[in-house]
Amino acid sequence: MQRFLNDPDDIVDETVRGFVRAHADRVRLCDGNARVVVARDAPVSGKVGIVTGGGSGHEPAFVGYTGAGMVDATAIGELFSSPTAKSFHDAIKAADGGAGVVVLYGNYAGDNMNVKMASRMAAKDGVEVLTVVANDDVSSAPPEEREKRRGVAGEIFMWKIGGAKAAEGADAAAVRDAAQGAIDACRSVGVGLAPCTLPAVGHPNFSIEAGTMEMGIGHHGEPGTSVTKLGTADEIASEMTRIVLDDHDLPSGTEVAVLVSGLGATPRGELYVLYDRMARDIEDRGLKIHKAYVGDYFTSLEMVGATLTVMALDDERKRLLAASTDCPAFGAA
Amino acid sequence: MQRFLNDPDDIVDETVRGFVRAHADRVRLCDGNARVVVARDAPVSGKVGIVTGGGSGHEPAFVGYTGAGMVDATAIGELFSSPTAKSFHDAIKAADGGAGVVVLYGNYAGDNMNVKMASRMAAKDGVEVLTVVANDDVSSAPPEEREKRRGVAGEIFMWKIGGAKAAEGADAAAVRDAAQGAIDACRSVGVGLAPCTLPAVGHPNFSIEAGTMEMGIGHHGEPGTSVTKLGTADEIASEMTRIVLDDHDLPSGTEVAVLVSGLGATPRGELYVLYDRMARDIEDRGLKIHKAYVGDYFTSLEMVGATLTVMALDDERKRLLAASTDCPAFGAA
Known part of the structure; x- marks a missing residue:
């Protein structure tokens, strides 16, 4: 393998560490969980928190979309593997500004299971958690089984639209609806x-x-x-x-x-x-x-x-797509 | 070759066409020369024009750095080959807002020759052209022959610093000095x-x-x-x-x-x-x-x-690095 590698077991930790080091003006590591990256200004009091997460190896996804106007906290899994329920839960806590949290993630078995567990844990903490599951990959199931389709790059639009809606001050249900509308589109x-x-x-x-x-x-x-x-x-x-x-x-x-x-x-x-x-x-x-x-x-x-x-697009999605964003992988529009 | 290709002879034209089509909100093709990409708002009257250019195959360089606050016009060569003198000349004309043009490019034989010819053509048109040649690649010649070194990714910083200085309204000599200082640094x-x-x-x-x-x-x-x-x-x-x-x-x-x-x-x-x-x-x-x-x-x-x-960095370069930019490959800082 002609690759830049130390111990393969360390690649995710090193990637996350390098990422946070490079973009410390915009993100930080979650206290107590080195597999969660948090936007510098999160949680924003009174704003709906946006969480995502997924396996590593898709950089700049998922971690690169953490930042103002987009994702507040991102849970990070091993290469091509779901983050743990604990990491999703820690991300929810880190994103929670008291107005609820919307988890926007992709339709994979591990992620589904772990987000569900994390949401239950968060509910016990008194945090309202809503979810949207991306399923934009048309080749992964026929149209009549759209709920079985995987989430792929459409997730970026889902994060952008949901993140911008939250930044506008919408409530959790409205943020969820905007993100759901985006991925449905x-x-x-x-x-x-x-x-x-x-x-x-x-x-x-x-x-x-x-x-x-x-x-x-x-x-x-x-x-x-x-x-x-x-x-x-x-x-x-x-x-x-x-x-x-x-x-x-x-x-x-x-x-x-x-x-x-x-x-x-x-x-x-x-x-x-x-x-x-x-x-x-x-x-x-x-x-x-x-x-x-x-x-x-x-x-x-x-x-x-x-x-x-x-x-x-509709008029709302056009407005939200153009809203300012400051995350490492998605500049101002 | 497992590559996305039509006729290999068409790859540069297709790349440029796709680039301009994708980023038409920020760039356009030069009238009469499909190998020159021009920032949407160029030329800006009274502003020093910034030109660069180089071979294709380095995308997003060079073309991706065309846009407000950075490069006004970019000349495009074949894969790994210098743009023609005519393309550099057309880029100079497209960038000229009446306050002179500074060409910021890399130290390669073909580029040196063609920029020199283009500068002479532009001088005949009455356009003042200053140049800065990037030579940041330390491995390409020893320190005592720094003028022989090639230009590589340091060019991006040279374009950013020079472009921001021009956007501030500096005159051509001051823009040249800022860009020269950046690449020397x-x-x-x-x-x-x-x-x-x-x-x-x-x-x-x-x-x-x-x-x-x-x-x-x-x-x-x-x-x-x-x-x-x-x-x-x-x-x-x-x-x-x-x-x-x-x-x-x-x-x-x-x-x-x-x-x-x-x-x-x-x-x-x-x-x-x-x-x-x-x-x-x-x-x-x-x-x-x-x-x-x-x-x-x-x-x-x-x-x-x-x-x-x-x-x-010094205080000026920090300010210029942070100045707003709107080109496809380099977002707001």
Whole structure:
């Protein structure tokens, strides 16, 4: 493995420590839990707290979205594993400004279980906890079983919209509704061209043959919907757009936000090559792109691949998307 | 090659087109030259224009730093090749608000030649052009031949400081002096763990054997100063810090800005692992880290590796670093 590593067992601790050290102007470690990162100014008295969390290896997600106007406290798991219930609980406590806490997270078994346990613990402390579970990955289950779908890069829009709503002073139910509305308005798809390796394992945890690609792949290498010959960038971009928009079925004229994220080892220039085709295809479907984000927003170690997320906008989501944010991975809009 | 590609000959055009399409709120294509990207509000009448340019394949550099408070116009070359003199000239014209233009670029033979030709063309148009040549890469020549050194990620600090000085309304000489001071205050080093492939070539244009690393490698795979057994992350981070600070020789107590950039295929989490060790080593040398940047700021296609840049700060550079910026690759500070 040609990687920057000390002891593979230490990689998460070292990543979190380096992250907090680098961005100490915006975040800090939670007292007593080195697997929870807290926004510098959290908890804000009277503001609804925003919590998220997830496995490591997706940097800058999840930790990079901690900061003013977005997430108040983030629970951090091992590589590709859920944070513990205790970490989610500590994050809830750290985010609690007395107006309730909304936990915005992705639909994975471990996260579901641990957020549920943490919410119960918090309820005993007298903290009202509401939750929204992201399920934007269209390839992970058919439309009629949308509740089974995984959460992927659409979570970033969910955090942005929910975080901005909370920053405006909305109550917990309104924050939950805004975040739920955001993720309901999102559809995503991923494609993998080469796998990633967990350092403690030392070899790829799944395989993608050279000359092929896996459409619909998940953030941890969960199997996609098809393995086909590697297409051109235009073919891949068009197919990703088709998958997302066929599922989304938005009325012509709808304004959308578009996020194209690399999965870790994709040259940034190639993400723009994909976007160039996707944007034209999106517009050909009668949609209007209001705002685009292209970069490494939600990765999977050194996987080669990309995700496309399309979020339908209304006036409120446009306002909340443009609201100021100060977290390491998402600058002012 | 497991890459997102159409015809390799089209990759630069497609990247630029996708970039401008994605960030049309902040940039536009230059009229009549699809290899020049211009900040949305440029030229600003009475403001000194800031121009840069360089080869493609380093995204988000150079094009991502085009925007308010930073670069007014960016000339774009083929992969790893200088922009043409015509493109530099068109960028100068697009940035010219009547108060002169300062071209801030990296020390490579093609760029030197083409900026010189473009400056002569601009002088004929009556535009005053000043230049600053970045030479922050300590491994590319010994200290007594600093003028031979290449420009690498320190260029980002040069653009930020020069761009902010111009935005404050300084005259061309003062902008040039601020940018020159910034790059003189920068030292950088790179390390490579795996090479990159130019799509039109189809195989790596240099090799790094598995189990080894190349310290001092350049942004295009220029040979480094040593090829050794792959070290641990801590060993690599400490060696990079030592190389930079031994060359820099800053008085104890100096405040610095630190930038750790991945070279394209390095997991973001590992950059924080490196930073965690680098920051402690920097502080152990009696320096104070004022601000840190960790991410893919200046890449080399899908090279595995990283660069470290340390810039010494004074009160003016601290103010200019914190000034608001609105370009796709560098958010508000």
